[in-house]
C-alpha cells in the first residue's frame with residue numbers, strides 16, 4: 001500500500017434484521033460468545049485501518065454505541081434505504097478523509113484477516129476502483145451472484161441479487177461476500193448512480209455493474225474458503241455459522257497441542273486460551289474470557305466461564321464462573337465454583353461443593369459436599385463432609401475465617417462472622433457461633449470451647 005493512502009472502513013449495521021424474527025438487533029446476536037458486530041470491528045483493527053465508521057439505525061444506535069464505545073465513529077442511516085444508502089450515510093463523515101475504503105457487512109463474522117488483506121493488496125496494486133470478495137458455494141440462497149462475461153477474461157459485469165435472479169440452476173455459484181474495497185473518490189461519485197430497486201432499497205452491489213459500464217476497473221477475488229462468504233440473515237444461519245466457527249476454533253487448539261476427544265460435543269469461545277497437552281473431554285463448554293494452562297484435564301461435562309485455570313488441574317463434571325484455580329488443583333465431579341472462588345496450588349475439592357467469594361489457601365482440602373461462601377480456608381485445613389458457612393443472616397453477608405491447620409468436623413455449621421483459630425478442631429455436628437481460639441476444640445449445639 002502506498003504509505004500516503006489513507007484507509008477507512010465502513011461497517012454496515014443499520015439493517016433491521018427482520019428475517020431474524022428477534023427483538024435483539026441482528027448485529028448484537030452472538031457467535032461463539034461474541035456479538036456479530038465485533039467481528040468486523042476487530043478485523044479492521046487488526047488490519048490497521050485508520051478510521052472505522054459503523055453505520056447504525058435510529059433504532060439500534062444506542063445499543064450499538066453501548067457495545068462498541070468510542071473506538072469507532074458512527075453514522076446514522078435515517079431509514080432503511082438499502083446497503084448503498086448505508087454507505088451514503090457514512091459519506092459525510094469520510095469524504096476527504098480517506099483514499100481507499102473497505103466496506104464490510106455487520107453480519108459476516110467468518111471473513112478472515114488473510115482474505116481481506118489479499119483483497120486489499122490486489123486492489124491497491126491494480127489501482128482498481130472496486131474489488132469484491134467472492135466465494136463459490138453450493139447453495140446460494142439469499143446471496144448475490146457475481147455475473148461475469150463469457151469471454152476469456154471473465155470480466156465482472158455485475159452482481160445479481162437473489163430476488164432478481166432467474167439464471168440460477170442449482171449448480172455451484174460464485175457469490176458476493178459483502179466485503180469490498182473501493183477507491184474512495186470513485187465510490188462517493190458513483191453512489192448517486194445506483195438506482196432504487198422495486199423494494200425501495202438501493203443496492204451497493206449495483207456499483208459492480210456501474211463500474212463495468214463505465215469501463216472502470218472492477219474485479220471479484222474468489223476466497224479459498226467457501227464458508228467465509230456466508231452471512232447471517234436468520235437464526236438458522238446463525239447456528240450454521242456458529243457451528244463452522246466452533247470447528248475452526250477447536251481445530252486451531254488441536255493443532256496447537258490440545259487434545260479434544262469428541263470435538264463436536266465441545267464448545268470453545270473465541271476468547272479462550274488453552275495450554276499444550278491439556279485434554280478436553282466430551283460435553284465441555286469453555287466460555288468467555290477463560291484461560292486454561294497446560295497438562296490439564298477438563299470434562300467430561302464441565303462448564304468453565306470467565307475463569308483462570310493453571311497447569312496440571314482437573315475439572316471433572318463441574319461448573320466454574322469467574323473463578324481461579326492455581327496449578328495442581330482438582331475439583332469434582334459435580335462441584336460449583338461461583339464468582340470470587342480462588343483455589344491456591346494443590347487444593348483438592350471433591351464432589352458437591354459450592355464455593356463463592358472464598359479463598360482456599362495452598363493445601364486445603366474439602367472432599368465432600370458443603371457450602372463455602374465469603375470465607376477464607378487456611379493452609380492444610382481439612383474440611384469435613386457437610387460443612388456449611390452460614391454466611392447470611394437474612395440481611396447481611398458475613399465472613400468466616402478458618403486458620404491454617406484447623407480440622408473441621410463433619411456437618412459443622414460455621415455461623416458467620418466467626419473465626420476458627422490455627423490448629424483448632426470442631427466436632428461433628430458442631431454449630432459454631434463464637435470464635436474458636438487456636439488449638440482448642442469446639443463441640444455441641446451451640447458449640448462450647450473445650451480443651452482437646
Ligand code: UD1
Pocket residue numbers: 012013014015016017055077079080081082083085086105106107108142143144145159161175176177178202203204205229230231232233
Ligand atoms: C448482501 C448483498 C449480497 C451479499 C450478501 C452477503 C446487497 C444488496 N446484497 O445481501 O449481494 O451476497 O450481503 O452476506 O448488498 N444494512 C444497512 N442498511 C440497510 C440495509 C442493510 O446498514 O439499509 C446492513 C445490514 O445490517 C447488514 C448488511 O448491511 O449488516 C447487509 O444487509 P443484508 O440485508 O443482510 O443484505 P443481504 O440480503 O444479506
Ligand code: MG
Pocket residue numbers: 105107231232233
Ligand atoms: Mg446479510
